[in-house]
Amino acid sequence: MLEKLKQEVYEANMLLPKYNLVTFTWGNVSGIDREKNLVVIKPSGVAYEELTPEQMVVLDLEGNIVEGDLNPSSDTATHLVLYKHFPEIQGVVHTHSPWAVTFAQAGLDVPAAGTTHADTFYGPVPVTRKMKESEVVHDYEKQTGDVIVETFEERKINPSEVPAVLVNDHGPFTWGKSAEDAVHHAVVLEEVSKMTYHTLQLNPHQIDMDSYLLDKHYLRKHGKNAYYGQQ
Numbered sequence: 001m002l003e004k005l006k007q008e009v010y011e012a013n014m015l016l017p018k019y020n021l022v023t024f025t026w027g028n029v030s031g032i033d034r035e036k037n038l039v040v041i042k043p044s045g046v047a048y049e050e051l052t053p054e055q056m057v058v059l060d061l062e063g064n065i066v067e068g069d070l071n072p073s074s075d076t077a078t079h080l081v082l083y084k085h086f087p088e089i090q091g092v093v094h095t096h097s098p099w100a101v102t103f104a105q106a107g108l109d110v111p112a113a114g115t116t117h118a119d120t121f122y123g124p125v126p127v128t129r130k131m132k133e134s135e136v137v138h139d140y141e142k143q144t145g146d147v148i149v150e151t152f153e154e155r156k157i158n159p160s161e162v163p164a165v166l167v168n169d170h171g172p173f174t175w176g177k178s179a180e181d182a183v184h185h186a187v188v189l190e191e192v193s194k195m196t197y198h199t200l201q202l203n204p205h206q207i208d209m210d211s212y213l214l215d216k217h218y219l220r221k222h223g224k225n226a227y228y229g230q231q
């Protein structure tokens with residue numbers, strides 16, 4: 001079942017070591033079939049060198065395993081919350097990539113500091129609030145997803161325009177129109193986090209780019225005015 005999606009999700013997972021986004025097994029990618037409402041995700045704790053498409057785990061949106069011999073990623077419940085609340089997304093990525101984690105651990109947004117950022121993210125990549133003890137001890141992974149959704153709702157951020165978040169004290173989640181697209185956003189987030197960290201060292205003032213430049217760079221690649229199609 002879902003052999004094509006399993007292959008796509010497997011290939012997207014293998015992009016994480018290719019782009020140096022994971023150490024050991026600190027990351028996972030999933031994809032969804034929106035017609036069947038089934039999610040395919042990396043199994044928990046399996047080394048990338050040993051990963052195969054057949055090992056991908058299939059679940060329904062309530063987290064019931066439909067197919068697979070291995071345990072799904074421990075972050076599965078967070079992925080499921082994102083699929084339920086952001087209906088336009090088809091892939092989700094979680095990593096512990098170091099520059100994005102640096103901002104998450106500092107409890108800071110990644111500000112929109114230049115055009116590299118603006119080509120992909122239409123504004124700062126937000127950091128969530130810290131999680132409460134009750135949220136950590138009970139249903140931690142689902143509550144992680146809930147805190148991400150809360151952040152986008154409270155700050156009125158469109159998840160299609162900013163397809164990434166930093167979970168406070170933890171790390172990045174990204175999403176996209178496919179599993180591969182979500183990995184693309186994870187790569188860009190890591191690169192802009194690194195650049196912005198260094199920019200802040202050189203000049204901690206006036207780091208936010210002008211809104212007209214943000215508009216120019218984001219809108220020429222995305223939305224109805226995109227002149228060379230959707231990215």
Ligand SMILES: O=C(CO)[C@@H](O)[C@@H](O)COP(=O)(O)O
Pocket residue numbers: 025026027028042043044045046072073074075094
């Ligand atoms: O967030 C964490 C650990 O803090 C997990 O994403 C990471 O260890 C990967 O777990 P899985 O192997 O996907 O279960």
